[in-house]
Amino acid sequence: xxxxxxxxxxxxxxxxxxxxxxxxxxxxxxxxxxxxxxxxxxxxxxxxxxxxxxxxxxxxxxxxxxxxxxxxxxxxxxxxxxxxxxxxxxxxxxxxxxxxxxxxxxxxxxxxxxxxxxxxxxxxxxxxxxxxxxxxxxxxxxxxxxxxxxxxxxxxxxxxxxxxxxxxxxxxxxxxxxxxxxxxxxxxxxxxxxxxxxxxxxxxxxxxxxxxxxxxxxxxxxxxxxxxxxxxxxxxxxxxxxxxxxxxxxxxxxxxxxxxxxxxxxxxxxxxxxxxxxxxxxxxxxxxxxxxxxxxxxxxxxxxxx
Amino acid sequence: xxxxxxxxxxxxxxxxxxxxxxxxxxxxxxxxxxxxxxxxxxxxxxxxxxxxxxxxxxxxxxxxxxxxxxxxxxxxxxxxxxxxxxxxxxxxxxxxxxxxxxxxxxxxxxxxxxxxxxxxxxxxxxxxxxxxxxxxxxxxxxxxxxxxxxxxxxxxxxxxxxxxxxxxxxxxxxxxxxxxxxxxxxxxxxxxxxxxxxxxxxxxxxxxxxxxxxxxxxxxxxxxxxxxxxxxxxxxxxxxxxxxxxxxxxxxxxxxxxxxxxxxxxxxxxxxxxxxxxxxxxxxxxxxxxxxxxxxxxxxxxxxxx
Amino acid sequence: xxxxxxxxxxxxxxxxxxxxxxxxxxxxxxxxxxxxxxxxxxxxxxxxxxxxxxxxxxxxxxxxxxxxxxxxxxxxxxxxxxxxxxxxxxxxxxxxxxxxxxxxxxxxxxxxxxxxxxxxxxxxxxxxxxxxxxxxxxxxxxxxxxxxxxxxxxxxxxxxxxxxxxxxxxxxxxxxxxxxxxxxxxxxxxxxxxxxxxxxxxxxxxxxxxxxxxxxxxxxxxxxxxxxxxxxxxxxxxxxxxxxxxxxxxxxxxxxxxxxxxxxxxxxxxxxxxxxxxxxxxxxxxxxxxxxxxxxxxxxxxxxxx
Numbered sequence: 001x002x003x004x005x006x007x008x009x010x011x012x013x014x015x016x017x018x019x020x021x022x023x024x025x026x027x028x029x030x031x032x033x034x035x036x037x038x039x040x041x042x043x044x045x046x047x048x049x050x051x052x053x054x055x056x057x058x059x060x061x062x063x064x065x066x067x068x069x070x071x072x073x074x075x076x077x078x079x080x081x082x083x084x085x086x087x088x089x090x091x092x093x094x095x096x097x098x099x100x101x102x103x104x105x106x107x108x109x110x111x112x113x114x115x116x117x118x119x120x121x122x123x124x125x126x127x128x129x130x131x132x133x134x135x136x137x138x139x140x141x142x143x144x145x146x147x148x149x150x151x152x153x154x155x156x157x158x159x160x161x162x163x164x165x166x167x168x169x170x171x172x173x174x175x176x177x178x179x180x181x182x183x184x185x186x187x188x189x190x191x192x193x194x195x196x197x198x199x200x201x202x203x204x205x206x207x208x209x210x211x212x213x214x215x216x217x218x219x220x221x222x223x224x225x226x227x228x229x230x231x232x233x234x235x236x237x238x239x240x241x242x243x244x245x246x247x248x249x250x251x252x253x254x255x256x257x258x259x260x261x262x263x264x265x266x267x268x269x270x271x272x273x274x275x276x277x278x279x280x281x282x283x284x285x286x287x288x289x290x291x292x293x294x295x296x297x298x299x300x301x302x303x304x305x306x
Numbered sequence: 307x308x309x310x311x312x313x314x315x316x317x318x319x320x321x322x323x324x325x326x327x328x329x330x331x332x333x334x335x336x337x338x339x340x341x342x343x344x345x346x347x348x349x350x351x352x353x354x355x356x357x358x359x360x361x362x363x364x365x366x367x368x369x370x371x372x373x374x375x376x377x378x379x380x381x382x383x384x385x386x387x388x389x390x391x392x393x394x395x396x397x398x399x400x401x402x403x404x405x406x407x408x409x410x411x412x413x414x415x416x417x418x419x420x421x422x423x424x425x426x427x428x429x430x431x432x433x434x435x436x437x438x439x440x441x442x443x444x445x446x447x448x449x450x451x452x453x454x455x456x457x458x459x460x461x462x463x464x465x466x467x468x469x470x471x472x473x474x475x476x477x478x479x480x481x482x483x484x485x486x487x488x489x490x491x492x493x494x495x496x497x498x499x500x501x502x503x504x505x506x507x508x509x510x511x512x513x514x515x516x517x518x519x520x521x522x523x524x525x526x527x528x529x530x531x532x533x534x535x536x537x538x539x540x541x542x543x544x545x546x547x548x549x550x551x552x553x554x555x556x557x558x559x560x561x562x563x564x565x566x567x568x569x570x571x572x573x574x575x576x577x578x579x580x581x582x583x584x585x586x587x588x589x590x591x592x593x594x595x596x597x598x599x600x601x602x603x604x605x606x607x608x609x610x611x612x
Numbered sequence: 613x614x615x616x617x618x619x620x621x622x623x624x625x626x627x628x629x630x631x632x633x634x635x636x637x638x639x640x641x642x643x644x645x646x647x648x649x650x651x652x653x654x655x656x657x658x659x660x661x662x663x664x665x666x667x668x669x670x671x672x673x674x675x676x677x678x679x680x681x682x683x684x685x686x687x688x689x690x691x692x693x694x695x696x697x698x699x700x701x702x703x704x705x706x707x708x709x710x711x712x713x714x715x716x717x718x719x720x721x722x723x724x725x726x727x728x729x730x731x732x733x734x735x736x737x738x739x740x741x742x743x744x745x746x747x748x749x750x751x752x753x754x755x756x757x758x759x760x761x762x763x764x765x766x767x768x769x770x771x772x773x774x775x776x777x778x779x780x781x782x783x784x785x786x787x788x789x790x791x792x793x794x795x796x797x798x799x800x801x802x803x804x805x806x807x808x809x810x811x812x813x814x815x816x817x818x819x820x821x822x823x824x825x826x827x828x829x830x831x832x833x834x835x836x837x838x839x840x841x842x843x844x845x846x847x848x849x850x851x852x853x854x855x856x857x858x859x860x861x862x863x864x865x866x867x868x869x870x871x872x873x874x875x876x877x878x879x880x881x882x883x884x885x886x887x888x889x890x891x892x893x894x895x896x897x898x899x900x901x902x903x904x905x906x907x908x909x910x911x912x913x914x915x916x917x918x
Binding site for chain 3: 038040042066068069070074081082085086089090091093094095
């Protein structure tokens with residue numbers, strides 16, 4: 001039995017199979033409409049995350065399966081002091097597969113060690129959120145046609161953003177991917193990622209402070225939010241914040257076939273005027289998230305569809 | 307694609323079709339048991355409303371469809387500052403139709419403007435609650451056999467009651483409906499409804515302060531709650547409150563075939579002794595609410611059942 | 613139509629049928645996978661109880677039925693002052709059967725008096741929790757092969773524990789069951805149970821303070837939590853608490869075929885080292901809880917499977 005804790009749990013070859021399956025699901029949803037009939041997904045969310053929870057639930061319902069669970073710790077037995085290990089043993093009696101969200105790093109790993117059903121890490125603190133990374137990879141592959149030989153700009157909070165760390169690690173396994181990190185000094189990509197993941201493997205990257213300066217080089221722009229409270233002082237925030245807000249003016253500098261991604265929810269880091277631009281891919285990214293979670297559920301449950 | 311924002315979105319003819327469909331569903335539920343197989347309803351409730359949410363969910367399940375969503379803002383991404391527009395774009399990737407409840411007037415309208423799936427307004431502040439009005443109309447038509455030529459008394463808080471405003475607007479489109487408004491001075495039907503909806507169309511209405519005085523004239527009595535905090539002073543409340551509590555004594559004054567309706571939940575404005583009276587229709591109203599929501603889902607999804 | 617308020621609602625013969633059905637469900641789940649197709653269970657939980665709610669939901673989904681409801685009073689219309697009687701009348705329009713959890717004793721009984729669908733008491737305050745007792749009985753019968761002629765030790769808080777009171781009443785109806793009550797002075801089994809249930813029927817029992825003293829006599833050990841705040845003073849708690857923590861050392865004193873049960877969640881009253889002991893039955897008890905709830909739903913809905 002197999003769990004999903006990190007996006008690197010799958011080899012590049014396994015990932016290819018998974019993304020192929022997700023693509024086939026997009027093309028032929030009816031083939032998969034009864035694939036999980038009689039099976040149940042538990043969504044065990046110790047903190048709320050509507051988007052991730054509903055994406056998993058939609059995925060399981062699209063496969064003909066059913067869903068149960070809880071959406072916040074308040075409505076769970078965690079409030080009675082039960083350990084994650086005991087909870088997953090209980091959930092194993094109620095469901096065939098489980099997606100777990102937890103504010104503490106490593107909680108899903110602890111669960112997977114005693115679980116008798118596959119556990120998917122649906123986000124553990126600032127640590128990992130592998131199904132988001134799978135959705136990002138499927139979006140790039142579907143809209144750009146490949147996962148190698150392109151330039152990706154990651155923009156905003158690169159220090160604390162779990163999503164961008166995972167994506168860098170995942171893309172570093174493909175050939176010819178160039179990284180441009182666009183962030184204020186305070187929110188730069190951590191050294192351990194630059195050194196261990198990129199430099200150690202001879203993967204090129206650049207670091208810049210202004211989005212405009214690199215816009216024309218990008219095949220993919222991955223936006224994230226810059227939160228005011230992450231800055232050292234008010235002046236820096238005021239001076240820098242506009243560099244990290246994407247609008248139509250900045251989009252004019254970009255290639256015609258660039259795509260803009262965002263893990264959502266966005267607040268104001270992408271102006272709503274960009275939504276109408278055909279290069280805006282962040283809502284399609286949500287749809288790809290459903291397809292890739294369908295593929296993930298099928299893979300972990302070892303359900304084959306002919 | 308069509309949304310439902312207001313009960314007047316449907317023409318009288320369209321409403322006839324919808325109520326005919328609801329009636330056929332009541333008679334032949336098995337015909338519709340698989341009509342929405344493989345389809346999903348999202349219940350997006352930014353404030354709790356158990357009755358409305360469960361009625362929509364029961365309706366979709368009765369049609370063989372599935373349900374996902376959230377039941378309060380606390381467990382939604384709204385708490386992360388996401389706009390209603392962004393949320394509905396996300397929900398469009400997860401479901402085929404959406405019922406949205408929101409404390410702010412107009413929020414479902416904003417959502418419908420960018421949604422790629424039909425949006426049903428399931429209550430927006432004090433503004434509209436169209437599926438309740440549809441349930442009211444189906445109840446009257448089913449139990450009285452018609453939507454024209456009868457006298458309806460609306461009793462209680464007529465000033466702030468969104469339900470009664472919508473019902474007056476909806477019934478004003480049928481011939482021969484006479485209105486009697488029964489309320490304390492402080493809670494009278496607003497002038498803009500009396501003038502624009504009734505007087506402008508030559509529709510007769512009366513206003514009285516005591517329920518007993520008009521009980522014998524009514525074919526339909528629509529009760530609503532009178533909340534103490536809506537009164538100017540304690541004396542008025544004490545003097546008037548009993549006029550607006552329906553009990554067996556007042557029921558003795560009514561016609562044998564009158565029906566009593568209430569949008570529920572009731573607190574004490576209808577004495578529990580009235581529940582056994584065959585004219586009490588407020589619990590059957592809940593059942594009609596399920597039938598009419600089934601008809602509504604089928605209509606907006608353009609699902610035909612032969 | 614029949615409800616389930618107390619575990620004693622079923623006669624010993626009826627219980628035999630129910631447990632036989634649960635056993636057949638365990639052996640042949642596929643026979644029952646569509647037994648409740650088109651039917652809906654409402655889980656009406658006025659206070660959270662993840663384990664009980666999910667067990668009922670898993671049971672109904674395993675039978676091919678669907679589920680709706682609420683998981684805490686905050687998200688229910690109870691906050692608008694609606695009575696339990698009115699709520700169950702509403703729920704009767706939405707579902708075919710209902711599992712109700714309520715902090716007030718007797719609330720499910722009030723509901724059952726006006727309900728037009730079967731109501732299952734899923735826990736009412738410190739009063740009853742019959743489906744837990746049914747799960748306990750099925751666990752004993754499945755793992756020990758019988759419900760008569762064995763010695764059961766109940767350990768921990770025997771004063772306030774609703775679960776153990778119900779289990780004693782239920783087992784007292786079978787022949788040859790001997791009870792050993794293991795608890796501190798402060799938390800002894802109440803006199804009315806010892807006198808009315810046991811002594812009045814000539815059923816033998818013993819009371820001891822230390823688990824070690826009786827370990828070797830037991831066929832079944834039923835553990836419950838001892839909460840610090842239930843003790844009169846700190847010294848008593850410190851002196852006694854270790855007597856009621858089950859660990860491998862104490863397990864060495866027990867028979868090879870003894871089973872350890874616990875209603876869960878546990879905090880520290882069973883050391884995690886015991887989990888690997890084949891005599892630890894508390895997680896299997898959760899699984900039996902699903903089977904017995906499936907049998908209960910089928911029985912109350914009068915669904916026959918051939």
